[in-house]
Amino acid sequence: MAGRRIVLVGPAHPLRGGGMSTFNERLAVAFQEAGDKVEIVSFSLQYPSFLFPGKSQFTDEPAPQGITIKSLINSINPISWIRAGNYIRHQKPDLVIFRYWLPFMGPALGTIARIVKRNRYSRILAITDNVVPHEKRPGDVPFTKYFLSACHGFLTMSRAVQQDLQRFEPNKPNLYLPHPLYDNFGPAESKAEACAALGLDPNVRYLLFFGFIRAYKGLDLLLEAMAMPALQAVPDLKLLIAGEFYEDAKPYYELIEKHGLQDRLVLRTDFIPNAEVRHYFCAADLVVQPYKHATQSGVTQVAYHFDKPMVVTNVGGLAELVPAGEVGYVVEPDPQAVASAISDFYTSAKAETFVRNIARYKARFSWSRFVEAVYELAAKV
16 A cells, blocks of 8 residues: 555644644655655644744744655635645645544635635545534534535544444444554653753652643643542652743733742643653652543654653543553543542652553654555545
């Protein structure tokens, strides 16, 4: 099935993309390694400034080597949709793979897909991160329907999204395959090396909350957990928060002040460039994802790459990837439950067992398997 012409449509350099840029670029490499010719069609403008909650949509990091990226799509300019659609249509790629994560993108991506289909050759697939969005807005359902109806088949990275998809497109082929391992942030390093790079004390026990800070990710639950007696009793414990606020930071700082947590936190609330990601994971003992609701999370797959045990909440697809008691903990999205799991990690000496299990378990999350799944899905449409 190799040797195809493939176009990926979604965020890529110089967009930050909230992990999606990294994913799309890594997927392009995986297809190239399989012998395919790949190009990414990305956005010249992903979000209008009034809809973007962060400081910047762009990164200063160098472009990935060996990947062709064309920034053609302006999410609010229909003329660019037509141009991008015609550009792809005339190439007649074997596969066009859209990344769909937000209904706001439905009109642009749905229009492009419809134009591409006019060549009566290309098969249109979508990797659907979300079908039902985390934060609901007017227009979500019609925008999502418009995009999904233009596709031939779908690949989901969580069972929860697969179930959501069935409500919209019950008769089209779809496959579930877990998010592949993020293996492109460099090799692991010792805790001492990571702490030196970040200017941290290597003798401290660090929990890591990583990624853009949004309400559904439950940082407030984790701050409440840090105030619980179970964690107050753990000596030399600090929470390392690494990620940019994508909403008002004031409620979080109010929680910090309310519980007197200032000395038990390390706040690195700017965007974390790819080159620094490994320092944060390698400095941590335990990665905590206290999400209130979720689909899947790339943070899990970064933690696996660096052999880090996890605490995740039993929402969406998180528990599918973190076998409870084997590589970490699965708990309810409740501060007391989160605190109890973290306390158990430090008092029951499970770290070594978890790390051994992670090394064995993560082998199933290969990019080559993901590519094979795309080929499998393409053969059905």
